[in-house]
Amino acid sequence: MNENIIEEKVDIQKLKSLDKKYYLHPTTSIHQQQENGPTVIFKEGQGIYLTDVYDDVYIDGLSSLWNVNIGHGRQEMVDAVSTQMGRLAYSSSFQGFSHDPVICLSQKIATMTPGDLNVSFFTSGGSESNETAFKLIRNYWKLKGEAERTKIIGLNRGYHGITMGATSATGIAQFQNMSTANAPDFLHAKAFQLDCELGDKSNPNYRESIRGIIEKEGADTIAAVILEPVQGAGGINIPPDGYLQAVRQLCDEYGILMIADEVITGFGRTGEMFGVNNWGVVPDVLTVAKGITSGYIQLGAVIIRETIRDELAELSSDIFFHGFTYSGHPTACAAALKNIEIVENENLVVNAKNMEAEILKGFKYLESKHPTVSKIRAIGLMGAFELFADRANEVPFEPSQMVAQKVVQECMKRKLIVRPVIFEGSNIITIAPPLITNKEQIGTIIEILSEALTVVEKELIR
Incomplete structure (x- = not known):
């Protein structure tokens, strides 16, 4: 076989x-890759299924990377991309150049986002979106004469990407430790400290809360707070009721901008079009990627309030010295428009909400049958449960036992793709199947998870 051509x-x-x-x-x-080669080589996808080169069919229980919301193999997407490539495959947006797909997509997003989040800047993915948000916000404060506002507060277990600033904002040590140096002025607060954010200084976690960090550092040095409405890569961690509202109020109190990282939660994943809609919160900046095209082509966006755009225009007539070669890529924008059309026409956001109940029902079954399963949770079509050696007392397994990894491996043997989260000694199993997933398919996912758990528990529990 020619090394540059994959033959039939x-x-x-x-x-x-x-x-x-x-x-x-x-x-x-x-x-491991050098020892064993690729784990699986896939050749095609259809619906919620992926087929490998041996013709084995897998359930894509993670929407690949939380992103294939409309499922695999949609001919409408192929047609939309092909048509746009035939008209205008690529054109730059620098120097004020534009084209109809990016204009139409910008307008469409404005009709979907909450509040006055009506202005979009396009990127190629989530890391670029968050990196752009940080630069844009720091530039905003500089133009307003508050250049000392540079610090960004993220949350422990939050994930925001792998570029330098996005990694620095991420509150997961494994990603930060990959490099010998990180970007300055990124701080991390203990997540979900509702009482602290409301002002309870008697709480022992107060100094580690967002409010505590603001008071320690000085509000006039804080540019923004960034958080995911639901933490995805950190383990599908759902905030307590009132938490996002408290953070919004806290940011308003100190004049700090609030960034909602909706790279995973955007475009229907949580049973609402955007995750913040679950709590009625309007951030100042909202970052997206993944579900905007369902992964059919690379695209991300930073969506800002009109008032911020207007202030930027008023404060400076200079060039906005930030942009990617593929910002506003016309073919990617055409893909996004078709993807959003499918999401809306097929009521996939409603389906995600309806399937939340099925996931929880299935997880409750797993909890009743398997003594290791605890802390079940789901919102829309994303859910997780945790594994404990002694769940009544939340005694963890030893990391050397690799419990979550073993469950995932057993699922793979049964042709189900799910994800382990093992940060800080946790053993979390996460699922996030495509938004087209139905009740019967959720049932199959639960059955396979149960079979995998049975095998692993027999090894662990003597």
């Missing part, structure tokens, strides 16, 4: 060899 009759062993030789995988053990 695939030489699978040759593919594995080429993968090991030439491909550096993201978020993968390089050592």
Whole structure:
């Protein structure tokens, strides 16, 4: 087989060899990939299913990377992209240049977002979106004569991407430790401290809360607070009722901007079009990617309030010296427009909300049958549960037992893709299937999870 061409009759062993030789995988053990080659080589997808080169069919229980919201293999997406490529595959948005797909997408997003979040800047993905938000906000404060406002407060267990600033905002040590240096002026608060954010100084976690950090650092040094409405990569951690409202009020109190990272939660994942809608909160900046195109092509966006755009225009006539080659990519914008049309026409946001009850029902079954399962949770079509050696007392398994990883491996044997979260010694199993997933398919996912848990528990519980 020519190394540059994948022939119709695939030489699978040759593919594995080429993968090991030439491909550096993201978020993968390089050592294991060099020893074993790729875990799976997929060749096609349809609906919630992926097929590998051996013709084995897997349930995509994670929407690949939380992003294939409308499912795989949608011909409408192929047609939309093909048509746009035939008209105008690419055109730059620098120097004020524009085109109809980016204009129409910007307008469409403005009809969907809460409040006056009506102005979009486009990127190629979530990391770029958050990186852009940080730069834009710091520029905003500089133009307002408050250049000392540079600090960004994120939350422990929050995830915001892998570029330098996005990694620095991320509250997961494994991502920060990958590099020998991180960007300055990023701080991390203990997540979900509702009482503290409301002003309870008697709480032992007060100094580690957002409010406590603001008071320690000085509000006039804080540019923004960034949080996910629901923490995704950190373990599908859902905030307590009132928490997002408290953070919004806290930011208003001190004149700090609030960024909602909706890269995972945006476009229907939580059973609302945007995660913040679950709590009636309007941030100052909202970042998106993933579900905006369901992964059919790369696209992200930073959506800001009109008032911020107006202030930027009034405060400076200089060029906005920030932009990516693919900002407002016309083919990507056409894909996003078609994707949003599918989400709306097929009522996928409503379906996500309805399937939340099915996930919780299934998780309750797992909790009743399996003594290790606890802390079940779901919102829309994303859910998680945790595994404990002694769940009554929340005694964790030893990290060396690799419990969550073993459950995921057993699921893979049964052709179900789910994700382990093992940060800080946790053993969390997460699912986030496409928004087209139905009741029967949720049932199948639960059955496989139960089979996998049974195998692992037999090994652990003697």
